Amino acid sequence: MKSLQVITLGCSKNAVDTERLLARLDGVYEILPESQTGPADILLVNTCGFIGDAKEESVQAVLAAAERKKAGEVGRLIVFGCLSQRYMGQLPTLIPEVDAWFGARDLNPLVKSLGGRVGGETGRYRTDSRAYAYLKISEGCDRRCAYCAIPLIRGPHKSVPMEDLVKEAGLLARGGVKELILIAQDTTFYGLDLYRERKLAELIRRLSEVDGIEWIRIHYSYPADFPEDVLDEMASNPKVCKYLDIPLQHISDKVLSKMRRQVDGEWTRELVRKLRDRIPGVALRTTMIVGHPGEGKRDFEELLNFVREARFERLGAFMYSEEEGTFGAENYRDRISSREKRERLSELMEVQRDISFAFNQSRISSVERVLVDDYADGVLVCRSQLESPEVDGEIVVRYDPVLFGEKEPRELCGKFIDVKITGADEYDLTAEPVKR
Numbered sequence: 525m526k527s528l529q530v531i532t533l534g535c536s537k538n539a540v541d542t543e544r545l546l547a548r549l550d551g552v553y554e555i556l557p558e559s560q561t562g563p564a565d566i567l568l569v570n571t572c573g574f575i576g577d578a579k580e581e582s583v584q585a586v587l588a589a590a591e592r593k594k595a596g597e598v599g600r601l602i603v604f605g606c607l608s609q610r611y612m613g614q615l616p617t618l619i620p621e622v623d624a625w626f627g628a629r630d631l632n633p634l635v636k637s638l639g640g641r642v643g644g645e646t647g648r649y650r651t652d653s654r655a656y657a658y659l660k661i662s663e664g665c666d667r668r669c670a671y672c673a674i675p676l677i678r679g680p681h682k683s684v685p686m687e688d689l690v691k692e693a694g695l696l697a698r699g700g701v702k703e704l705i706l707i708a709q710d711t712t713f714y715g716l717d718l719y720r721e722r723k724l725a726e727l728i729r730r731l732s733e734v735d736g737i738e739w740i741r742i743h744y745s746y747p748a749d750f751p752e753d754v755l756d757e758m759a760s761n762p763k764v765c766k767y768l769d770i771p772l773q774h775i776s777d778k779v780l781s782k783m784r785r786q787v788d789g790e791w792t793r794e795l796v797r798k799l800r801d802r803i804p805g806v807a808l809r810t811t812m813i814v815g816h817p818g819e820g821k822r823d824f825e826e827l828l829n830f831v832r833e834a835r836f837e838r839l840g841a842f843m844y845s846e847e848e849g850t851f852g853a854e855n856y857r858d859r860i861s862s863r864e865k866r867e868r869l870s871e872l873m874e875v876q877r878d879i880s881f882a883f884n885q886s887r888i889s890s891v892e893r894v895l896v897d898d899y900a901d902g903v904l905v906c907r908s909q910l911e912s913p914e915v916d917g918e919i920v921v922r923y924d925p926v927l928f929g930e931k932e933p934r935e936l937c938g939k940f941i942d943v944k945i946t947g948a949d950e951y952d953l954t955a956e957p958v959k960r
Contacts, residue, residue, distance in 0.1 A: 526565040526599075528553035528638075531589065533582045534572025536707055536743075536914070538605060539651075540660040542570050545631050546649035548640040558651065565599040566638070567592065571607035573677055575845040582607045590621035602626065604634055606677045629663070629679050645688070648695060655895060655938035656703035656739075656913055657696045661689055661727065665709035667746065669773075670784045670852035671816060671844060674709050681710065683718045690730050697736030700938055702895060703765075704737055705912065710746040712754065725753035732763040738940070739895070741912055743769040747795055748786040755802045765909035766803055769838075770795075771811035775830040776823035779816055784851060789826075796834050807910040809838035814872060815865035816844040817856035824868055831875055837883050838916055839876045843869055877950045884917070884948035891944050891958055894919050899933040906943065906955070917951035919943065927957045 528549060532542045545568075546555055556564055569589050571582035582605075592598045602624045608615060609627035616625055626634040632642050650657070664678040693704055706728075708714065715723025724742075731740055740763050742754070747770055758764045774780050777788045787795075799806055812827065831839065843865040846858045894906035897913065904921040911917055921943055923933045943955035 525552075525554050527556050527563070528566045528568070529556040529558065529560065529564040530568045530570060531558055531585060532570040533585055534570070534574065534578060534606065536658040536705070537660055537709075538570050538572060540648075540658050540707070541605070541628070541631065543648045543651060544646045545570075545635065545640075546651070547647035548631075548635045548642070549638060550649050552638070552640055555649065563597050566602065567598040567600070568602045568604065571603060571605035573606035573608075573610040574673065575842070575847065577845075579607060586619055586622065590619060593621055600624075602634070602637075604628065604631075609677050610673065628677060645691065648692065650696075650699055653700065653938075654897065654913075655701060656705060656897070657701045658707050659689060659693060659696070659704045659731075660684070660707050661711060661714050661724075662708040666713065667710060667786075668784055668851060670782060670856070671813065671847065671850060673847040673850055676849050678709060681713050681717060683714050683716070683723075685718060686715075686723065686727055686730060689727065690734065693731050693734045693737060697734050702737065702938060702940070703739035703741060704731060705741045705743055706731075707743045710744060711742055712745045712749070712751055722751045724751060725757045728754070728757050728761065728764060732761055738763060739765050739909060741765045741767055741909075743912070745770045747772055747792060750795060755799070758806070759803045766806045767809070767909055767912065768799065768803075768806060769809040769912065770799075773811065773813050774816065774819070774823075774827055776819070776826050779819050779823050782818040782852075782856065783813075783816060789830075793830070793834075807837040808834075809840070809912065809916070810836050812839065812841040812872060813844050814841060814868040815860040817852060817858055817860070819844075819860065828872060828875055831872065831879070835879050835883070836876070837880070837910065838912075839873075839879075840915065841869055841872050841876075880917075881948070881950045884950070884953055887945045887953065888948055889945065891942055892919075892955075893940055894921075894943050894955070896921075896936045896939050896941060899923065899937055904933065904936060904941075906941070917953065919945070919953045919955050921955050921957060924957070927959065 530542050569586050572578040593601045600623045603622050604626035606628045608625045636642050662683040664681045665675045666681045775789045846853045892908045894908045896904050896906050898905040906919040942958040944958050945953050945955050947954040
């Protein structure tokens, strides 16, 4: 049996693609871990093509893989995903060492070329033993935000049928998954193409009935026309984390208009108020863009003031990157210097650090239920429902065999425990177990 290895770049949506691909190749090939060094008969690179930094990282990964092939460590080299989808016309000439290129919208041609199983249920080949898993509920996007290349890469919005998602969730739960993280280019759009109405709330209800699933977390929710029934489900369903990832991108009317976000500042402020009123204790994660064309100093100051007022528990930000083919690249001039963008990004994140620190400090002495993700260097690495993996901070608990009833620390991974928060910095917390 030939060996096959996949290197995955980019976001969690790419990671799901890799696991679905490997499920169709399992048994046909010996699947090697991504972290393993050494020879592989076939090496695949799943690329990202979203913004400049991500594209550069993917290009470097492909070049490194090409060097492995030249050294005789790799037999065939195949590249797929967002970068190859976006630059299929240029890349084969630039990197001739690659044996085959495939896009991101349909994995079947790649599966077929490798002799894998085409058709039937997709399944998942878990690349780790974590107690959480991402569930990609749709593909593509019908929005046309000025800065975003995702619709060019992934195509129009296409929901995964609800029955398929429930089956996939059951498969994941039987494999030890306790937490599902719903992802898509826009989770709130789910169902419109298949059912002619938004079905995210119903999907959440169906998933919460799957045995073994205890937490459901929602990521990548578009603010325009946010479905009201999702708020009700978050407020009433005990399995839905009081956490929402909702990229707002800006608050200035002028900048939001140039971004083509379909909302204005007042709508955005009202939505944040509604989320906090309807879902008491909710932790909001958002993303902001600095340096977008049209963002003057007053617009940036308005953004800073909005962040101070809204006090998002979690906030990420990135600098505007002009992406060819987007509305922004074709209609605006990127007049703001890289230096100015970096300064604005630094100033915004400094404001957020203070907010995050104050929020974490407010949790000291509280008792919280956490999921144990890992054990390393004498401590358990945990999260409450207010922290999403890989993007937020962690809750660190010192392992004491007496307090944990002499259980081996690895036995606690994937389990829920109660802890008391004892300390906090800007992003991470420390805690001690609470005996029941």
